[in-house]
Amino acid sequence: xxxxxxxxxxxxxxxxxxxxxxxxxxxxxxxxxxxxxxxxxxxxxxxxxxxxxxxxxxxxxxxxxxxxxxxxxxxxxxxxxxxxxxxxxxxxxxxxxxxxxxxxxxxxxxxxxxxxxxxxxxxxxxxxxxxxxxxxxxxx
Numbered sequence: 001x002x003x004x005x006x007x008x009x010x011x012x013x014x015x016x017x018x019x020x021x022x023x024x025x026x027x028x029x030x031x032x033x034x035x036x037x038x039x040x041x042x043x044x045x046x047x048x049x050x051x052x053x054x055x056x057x058x059x060x061x062x063x064x065x066x067x068x069x070x071x072x073x074x075x076x077x078x079x080x081x082x083x084x085x086x087x088x089x090x091x092x093x094x095x096x097x098x099x100x101x102x103x104x105x106x107x108x109x110x111x112x113x114x115x116x117x118x119x120x121x122x123x124x125x126x127x128x129x130x131x132x133x134x135x136x137x138x139x140x
Contacts (some may be wrong), residue, residue, distance in 0.1 A: 007057065009131045010034070016101045021108065022051045023093030023124045026058050030127040033057075034097060047094045047112035048081035060088055068114065081114055093121030098138065105138040 010032040013019060020035040033054040035045025048068065055063060065080035084091040095110030097120075106129075108120045129135055 007031075010128055010135070012101070012132075012135070013099055014101065016099055018096055018098045020045050020047055020050060020112070021093075021095065021097045021120075022047055022054060022091060022112075023121050023128075024051070024054055025090045025092055025124075026054075026060070027088055030092075030124055030131070032097075032125070032128045034099070046114060048114040051082055051091060051094075051114075055082060055086075055089060058089070060086065063089075084115060084118060091115060091118055092124050094118050095120030100138065104135045106135055107138040107140070 009030065011034055013034055013036075017037055019037045022033050024031045024033065031054065033050050035047075035050040037045060055061070063086045064083040066083055068081050082091075093108075094112040094115045095108060098107040098109075099105075106125070108122065108125050111117075111119045125137065129137060
């Protein structure tokens with residue numbers, strides 16, 4: 001079994017709700033990673049962490065980083081976020097995804113504070129839904 005066969009295209013949540021998400025291309029394949037939305041402020045998912053954990057899931061552990069906030073000290077690792085593009089990967093979308101697990105419907109929109117220039121990518125969602133055919137795009 002190769003890596004592509006063993007890793008899900010999307011990590012769909014088990015409860016309906018609105019979640020932060022990142023959209024990636026890894027080794028030229030589309031992936032959607034959905035964060036665990038907060039029960040409390042302390043456990044909140046951040047786009048930069050969802051992205052970092054997604055890279056680790058694909059055994060991408062070395063990548064260039066950027067400061068989380070302009071002017072942040074580059075020697076402070078917790079303030080770093082992965083660069084949006086690397087040798088095997090590209091961050092193609094960020095934002096939120098509304099999920100109805102009973103009807104298997106999704107609706108994506110928005111962006112993130114961590115990567116404000118990378119908006120939710122509707123065509124990437126279409127690519128993911130082609131591979132995850134039990135899920136459909138919700139009508140607006």
